[in-house]
Amino acid sequence: MSNDSASFAPRPTAPDLAALLGPSKLPRVGTTIFTVMSALAAKHGAVNLGQGFPDFDCDPKLQRYFAEAIAAGHNQYAPMAGVPALRQAIAAKIARLYGRAYDAETEITITAGATQALMTAVLALARPGDEVIVLEPVYDSYVPSIELAGARPVFVPLDAARGYAPDWDRVRGAITPRTRALMINFPHNPTGRILREEDLRALEAIVESTGLFVISDEVYEHIVFDGQPHRSVATSPLLAERSVVISSFGKTFHTTGWKIGYACAPRALSAELRKVHQFMVFAVNTPGQHAVARYLEDAAPYQTLAAFYQAKRDLFVAGLARTRFRLLPCEGTYFVLADYSALSDLPEAEFAQKMIVDYGVAVIPVSVFYERPFEGRVVRFCFAKKDETLRAALDRLQAA
Numbered sequence: 063m064s065n066d067s068a069s070f071a072p073r074p075t076a077p078d079l080a081a082l083l084g085p086s087k088l089p090r091v092g093t094t095i096f097t098v099m100s101a102l103a104a105k106h107g108a109v110n111l112g113q114g115f116p117d118f119d120c121d122p123k124l125q126r127y128f129a130e131a132i133a134a135g136h137n138q139y140a141p142m143a144g145v146p147a148l149r150q151a152i153a154a155k156i157a158r159l160y161g162r163a164y165d166a167e168t169e170i171t172i173t174a175g176a177t178q179a180l181m182t183a184v185l186a187l188a189r190p191g192d193e194v195i196v197l198e199p200v201y202d203s204y205v206p207s208i209e210l211a212g213a214r215p216v217f218v219p220l221d222a223a224r225g226y227a228p229d230w231d232r233v234r235g236a237i238t239p240r241t242r243a244l245m246i247n248f249p250h251n252p253t254g255r256i257l258r259e260e261d262l263r264a265l266e267a268i269v270e271s272t273g274l275f276v277i278s279d280e281v282y283e284h285i286v287f288d289g290q291p292h293r294s295v296a297t298s299p300l301l302a303e304r305s306v307v308i309s310s311f312g313k314t315f316h317t318t319g320w321k322i323g324y325a326c327a328p329r330a331l332s333a334e335l336r337k338v339h340q341f342m343v344f345a346v347n348t349p350g351q352h353a354v355a356r357y358l359e360d361a362a363p364y365q366t367l368a369a370f371y372q373a374k375r376d377l378f379v380a381g382l383a384r385t386r387f388r389l390l391p392c393e394g395t396y397f398v399l400a401d402y403s404a405l406s407d408l409p410e411a412e413f414a415q416k417m418i419v420d421y422g423v424a425v426i427p428v429s430v431f432y433e434r435p436f437e438g439r440v441v442r443f444c445f446a447k448k449d450e451t452l453r454a455a456l457d458r459l460q461a462a
């Protein structure tokens with residue numbers, strides 16, 4: 063055997079390969095703004111409040127559970143739908159919090175984070191030529207998922223003048239005979255908006271009269287502030303019958319790198335979802351699932367999460383009040399939006415770059431969550447950071 067590379071056919075040059083590849087399946091997808099901003103932040107030594115994940119570690123007990131699951135030999139494929147103990151723990155949590163009894167055996171599927179659950183749900187539901195409604199600003203994975211399914215995204219804006227409230231009349235007005243599903247995300251990234259009781263009622267009326275499916279991304283379900291409840295679509299029997307409800311332990315247990323999430327849906331819908339899941343990942347990492355199942359049995363640790371993040375929100379909001387940023391309301395999630403029109407009239411992307419270079423703080427321009435050209439003057443701060451990180455950012459912003 064020779065390792066002589068000269069015996070292989072010459073490698074095609076880059077243009078040849080591009081020609082062979084032909085049109086991209088996702089022509090508008092490039093490097094995400096999150097990566098671009100983080101690289102720029104690192105270059106300029108900026109405090110990074112852009113990327114949406116904690117800069118602190120998860121509970122050492124949870125880490126120990128993961129290590130012990132490995133030592134106990136949980137190292138082969140998990141069952142396709144997920145480790146039974148984890149599915150049962152999720153079923154118990156949802157029954158307790160939202161009053162919906164999902165069958166752990168047939169209605170709950172463990173996924174590689176919410177991202178996979180979202181893609182799986184869209185691929186299972188949307189057929190070529192279907193339309194799927196999304197609410198703008200929209201989380202960045204929704205539209206590529208819809209496009210890969212051969213379906214068409216239809217954009218309905220949240221009402222920025224009413225605190226980014228969903229405008230259900232506009233949603234209704236966007237529905238056509240081709241509309242298959244509506245994707246929602248509350249608590250909402252990036253606006254921090256939560257659902258009201260009247261939102262659920264309006265959504266029920268739409269679903270009842272149109273037969274639409276709902277894909278409800280509830281990854282921030284445990285991060286709702288000021289004593290408000292999280293109003294899951296699972297609390298509504300009518301909606302739960304037509305919905306895929308998605309969440310993620312990455313947000314809840316500060317373990318975004320573990321990529322463990324789940325999708326709950328009525329049996330017939332879950333069966334379709336699992337057909338896609340089976341050939342997308344087959345199963346999710348086994349020891350992580352055992353660790354999370356054991357942790358969930360402890361003392362419902364998610365119950366303290368809202369207070370934990372509310373303290374961070376309050377620290378950050380109090381500090382930012384001493385700047386010329388104008389904060390917008392933040393009812394949930396670990397993001398807060400701020401209007402900077404008193405500081406600059408630069409467009410958002412340029413202002414976000416200026417913030418890194420001149421102020422030493424990285425943020426995300428809200429325009430990246432819009433499909434259409436967007437004329438706002440609003441940036442997103444992530445406060446899932448150590449208090450010392452938040453204080454360092456505030457010192458810089460107050461000096462700006």
Ligand SMILES: Cc1ncc(COP(=O)(O)O)c(C=O)c1O
Nearest residue numbers: 114175176177201251310312323
């Ligand atoms: C609204 C929303 N949905 C889904 C995700 C992805 O979750 P996961 O990391 O579990 O895939 C995120 C992560 O930032 C998010 O903000």
